[in-house]
Amino acid sequence: MITAVLNQKGGVGKTTIALHLAAALAARGAKVMLVDADPQGSALDWAAAREGEPPFAVIGLPRPNLHREIPRHAETYDHVVIDGPPRVNELARSALLAADTVVVPVQPSPYDVWAAREIVALLREAHVFKERQIARFVVNRKIVNTAIGRDVVEALAEFELPVLPTALCQRVAFAECAAQGRTVLEVDPQGPAAREVRALCEELLAASAGGQA
């Protein structure tokens, strides 16, 4: 599976989800490579902040030809996860072309729902070349015990993209892990954040295996 985590909106959780998806896939015993396709290099910074090797390979590839380079890298990995840039540019288009699965993080805010139009339009464009590509929204930073997460799922129904059932909640553990170069799977493997990450990973694998667009 080559999964791109994409949304032109900044700060929605692309890097957080890409890192945790890579970690959850690695925890299942897969050989995983995380490709940092964002010139900001956040995933590379995460790896540099870390003590010891991460449970997956991390490479920086913020280049518009990554759809041609990734298949070569992907040969020796079970899964490749691409952390996308915060804009619609040639890097985002290239990541989209490389991917068989696309994850679009959205925060439970009307601004995020409105901003999703741009990435949905891009996905529709890519569909011409990538007929079998799977794409899903993931709600990130849902506030526990509020209806806001449910509201955003209703608001996202205007798009043809399905929403994965598990949302990632707003949790301090995610922010702390970012600074330490760790993941919630390592910090608190039985905690709620780790459970959400594992559930998300399983749902994505099931959607990908199902192959339904």
Ligand SMILES: Nc1ncnc2c1ncn2[C@@H]1O[C@H](COP(=O)(O)OP(=O)(O)OP(=O)(O)O)[C@@H](O)[C@H]1O
């Ligand atoms: N579920 C969450 N709970 C708490 N903090 C979160 C959560 N998701 C993301 N964050 C924090 O929000 C900030 C932005 O997240 P992240 O860097 O993953 O977004 P991004 O979409 O990759 O941003 P950019 O567009 O700049 O690449 C980070 O500090 C991250 O730790």
Ligand SMILES: [Mg+2]
């Ligand atoms: Mg990022």
